[in-house]
Amino acid sequence: MTTNKRGLAQQLWDFFCSLRLTIFLLIGLALTSIIGTVIQQGPQREYLATLSETKIRLYSALGFFDMYHSWWFILLLYLLTLNLICCSIKRLPRVWKIVSEPVLVMDEAFQKSLTSVKELKLRGGKSELKDKLASLLKAEFAAPVVTERDGAYHLFAQKNRWCRLGVYVVHFSIIIIFIGALIGSFFGYKGYVNIPEGGAISQVATRGGKMVDLGYQVRCEKFTVTFYDTGAPKEFKSLLTVLENGQPVPGYQSVPVIVNDPLTYKGVTFYQSSYGPSDEGALYHISVRNRSTGAQVKLDGRQGERLALPGGAFLSVMEATQDVRPFMKGFDGPGAQVEFTPAGGKPQPFVILSSRYDSFNAEHGGDLIITFDGMDQKFFTGLQVANDPGVLVVWLGCLLMVIGICMAFFMSHKRVWARISDDGVTVGGSASKNPAGFEMSFDELVQKLNKA
Amino acid sequence: MSSSMLFNVTMIVYMVSTCIFFAFLASRSKAVGLAGTYAALFGFLVQTAAIGLRWKESYDQGHGHAPLSNLFESVVFFSWTIILIFLVIDFKYKYRAIGFFVVPFALFGMAWAQLGLDSGIEPLVPALQSNWLVYHVITCFLGYAAFAVACGISIMYLLREKLEQTGGNSPAGGVLSMFPSIKILDDLNYKAIMIGFPLLTLGIVTGAAWANYAWGTYWSWDPKETWSLIVWFVYAAFLHARITRGWVGRRAAILSIIGFAATIFCYLGVNLLLSGLHSYGK
Numbered sequence: 001m002t003t004n005k006r007g008l009a010q011q012l013w014d015f016f017c018s019l020r021l022t023i024f025l026l027i028g029l030a031l032t033s034i035i036g037t038v039i040q041q042g043p044q045r046e047y048l049a050t051l052s053e054t055k056i057r058l059y060s061a062l063g064f065f066d067m068y069h070s071w072w073f074i075l076l077l078y079l080l081t082l083n084l085i086c087c088s089i090k091r092l093p094r095v096w097k098i099v100s101e102p103v104l105v106m107d108e109a110f111q112k113s114l115t116s117v118k119e120l121k122l123r124g125g126k127s128e129l130k131d132k133l134a135s136l137l138k139a140e141f142a143a144p145v146v147t148e149r150d151g152a153y154h155l156f157a158q159k160n161r162w163c164r165l166g167v168y169v170v171h172f173s174i175i176i177i178f179i180g181a182l183i184g185s186f187f188g189y190k191g192y193v194n195i196p197e198g199g200a201i202s203q204v205a206t207r208g209g210k211m212v213d214l215g216y217q218v219r220c221e222k223f224t225v226t227f228y229d230t231g232a233p234k235e236f237k238s239l240l241t242v243l244e245n246g247q248p249v250p251g252y253q254s255v256p257v258i259v260n261d262p263l264t265y266k267g268v269t270f271y272q273s274s275y276g277p278s279d280e281g282a283l284y285h286i287s288v289r290n291r292s293t294g295a296q297v298k299l300d301g302r303q304g305e306r307l308a309l310p311g312g313a314f315l316s317v318m319e320a321t322q323d324v325r326p327f328m329k330g331f332d333g334p335g336a337q338v339e340f341t342p343a344g345g346k347p348q349p350f351v352i353l354s355s356r357y358d359s360f361n362a363e364h365g366g367d368l369i370i371t372f373d374g375m376d377q378k379f380f381t382g383l384q385v386a387n388d389p390g391v392l393v394v395w396l397g398c399l400l401m402v403i404g405i406c407m408a409f410f411m412s413h414k415r416v417w418a419r420i421s422d423d424g425v426t427v428g429g430s431a432s433k434n435p436a437g438f439e440m441s442f443d444e445l446v447q448k449l450n451k452a
Numbered sequence: 453m454s455s456s457m458l459f460n461v462t463m464i465v466y467m468v469s470t471c472i473f474f475a476f477l478a479s480r481s482k483a484v485g486l487a488g489t490y491a492a493l494f495g496f497l498v499q500t501a502a503i504g505l506r507w508k509e510s511y512d513q514g515h516g517h518a519p520l521s522n523l524f525e526s527v528v529f530f531s532w533t534i535i536l537i538f539l540v541i542d543f544k545y546k547y548r549a550i551g552f553f554v555v556p557f558a559l560f561g562m563a564w565a566q567l568g569l570d571s572g573i574e575p576l577v578p579a580l581q582s583n584w585l586v587y588h589v590i591t592c593f594l595g596y597a598a599f600a601v602a603c604g605i606s607i608m609y610l611l612r613e614k615l616e617q618t619g620g621n622s623p624a625g626g627v628l629s630m631f632p633s634i635k636i637l638d639d640l641n642y643k644a645i646m647i648g649f650p651l652l653t654l655g656i657v658t659g660a661a662w663a664n665y666a667w668g669t670y671w672s673w674d675p676k677e678t679w680s681l682i683v684w685f686v687y688a689a690f691l692h693a694r695i696t697r698g699w700v701g702r703r704a705a706i707l708s709i710i711g712f713a714a715t716i717f718c719y720l721g722v723n724l725l726l727s728g729l730h731s732y733g734k
Contacts, residue, residue: 019692019695020696022692023692023699026692027685027686030685030689033678033679033685036678037722037726041673068678190668232575232577233578234575235578258581260579260581269668271667271668272578384667384668386669388664388668391670394670395661398661401653401657405650409646
């Protein structure tokens with residue numbers, strides 16, 4: 001019974017230490033990850049409407065609508081973590097021994113395991129040769145350790161021994177990144193908030209549907225959007241003020257927040273994300289001038305409101321913009337789509353622009369020339385809100401990963417031994433990577449040592 | 453002189469270079485092989501000048517930015533990085549035959565960009581107005597380029613392996629005889645991926661850093677992010693497979709080709725077929 005149990009434990013251990021499991025898990029993760037890029041995540045109504053009912057039932061049973069958080073995907077990630085921990089535990093002691101307890105003496109048996117071995121043509125006193133070679137090695141390669149055994153001197157020098165740990169640094173970094181992600185998901189939140197211009201908020205709705213109290217207020221002083229000549233957006237900017245107990249916090253007054261430049265206060269960061277017209281609606285400014293008398297009236301109105309004009313006509317603004325460039329080639333400035341109803345006539349829709357385009361505006365309106373003087377549009381700004389205490393841990397993991405990969409890929413643990421005995425001088429060497437490259441530098445080193 | 457003209461010159465030079473590399477395989481003359489490399493180098497210099505000029509042209513238009521902001525610019529940059537990685541490997545290992553399997557990737561990129569894509573210089577939308585753009589795009593594309601080179605080498609591996617199995621009696625044997633041996637090709641495949649993997653890792657990390665800086669989330673399982681991770685998984689599997697018996701040679705070459713197919717899907721397929729955060733690359 002006990003042997004059976006031990007056998008099972010041993011089998012489990014071997015299973016989790018196996019590289020085949022690693023390859024299986026990596027390819028499995030790669031293949032399953034595809035699902036979530038094909039099936040839209042977070043079921044959206046329009047998307048669901050395109051699927052049959054059986055498909056919807058099947059997909060939700062398998063967790064495909066939130067695939068990357070489904071139990072089986074998380075399980076694969078845990079298995080990978082377990083696998084790399086077991087692999088590291090199994091292999092690290094052996095590698096650690098190479099790093100911490102180097103073989104100082106190259107004996108006959110060890111010499112046979114080395115790929116690069118050369119006899120030097122040096123003659124002379126052993127002690128004298130030892131000093132010469134030691135100083136040469138120090139100058140050309142690395143300072144050697146000298147051991148005297150069985151009437152022979154043994155020199156050992158090495159470079160970059162730590163790079164052998166690179167692989168384990170990478171494995172460790174993955175665990176660190178996972179820990180950072182867990183800290184973020186347990187102790188942080190992601191949310192979203194709309195603030196109208198002039199308004200303030202003190203709570204944020206998280207993605208999980210909870211309300212979080214910030215403990216302070218954030219006020220949106222102003223929101224502006226600017227465009228390039230092409231009509232493409234150039235900048236979305238909110239001016240935000242942080243208020244503690246109703247008082248603006250020094251240094252946090254009217255801070256400009258744009259895309260790629262967020263505001264952070266007390267661990268919570270606010271990112272410019274979207275915008276829209278505030279519920280209040282825009283106030284449109286219109287001038288009306290009589291063609292013959294030149295008498296001018298100024299009017300203000302909101303969208304759809306019927307404004308009475310001198311002479312019994314009516315005007316409603318249907319739609320307006322601060323900048324007509326994206327809609328009308330060759331024009332700029334404010335513009336409005338209006339509906340003009342002459343006294344006793346039928347409604348006529350047309351576009352009016354600013355006073356700079358007087359002749360354009362004069363094309364319509366009967367006795368009247370109607371000019372659009374602009375608008376006061378209040379916006380709301382949409383801010384992404386994040387509080388992620390795990391993010392620094394994640395960056396630490398990423399940094400370790402990059403360092404580990406560079407250690408593992410671009411550095412090589414090079415070792416050189418020399419044995420000075422009555423039979424002559426023998427030099428051996430080995431490298432953890434790029435044997436062909438090491439062979440060349442080893443031959444060069446041997447040539448230099450031969451001149452000692 | 454405009455950058456567009458220089459891009460045309462680049463395209464023609466890459467075509468010439470490809471032809472010279474084919475002549476090298478047919479003639480087996482070392483001088484011809486060297487000429488192919490120099491042609492690629494010349495094309496690379498012209499393309500470097502063209503990219504620089506396009507950068508300047510964007511400043512002349514009043515909204516200067518690095519030419520890395522839309523599909524045209526990224527395809528051009530991709531072909532530039534492919535030639536860069538090819539030249540590094542070529543000058544280091546001097547196996548000229550690789551040119552015939554790698555330069556065409558760059559040629560295809562240039563031809564597609566010049567003939568099929570909108571080359572207008574557009575100002576940067578707010579989401580791209582960040583220095584992270586440069587770090588992120590450069591690291592990602594250098595990684596992609598190394599994988600393209602590895603893919604070319606892997607195709608050579610599969611062709612050459614067939615030749616060695618049949619004993620070199622096929623009519624194509626003459627051309628294939630200029631290929632390095634399968635052992636060397638296997639090693640070069642590994643070396644190219646050793647260049648690409650750290651760069652892809654850096655590309656993903658800089659992307660995550662940028663996403664966190666701009667949106668407050670370093671990872672949101674957006675299709676682009678997910679596909680970059682898929683590519684990372686495939687090459688991680690490749691690297692682990694190297695230390696397991698039976699996964700070198702043929703299987704490694706196939707894995708490298710699959711990896712590059714995933715890379716291309718990550719780069720183009722996601723933008724053209726799926727929706728997500730990287731939609732400005734259309």
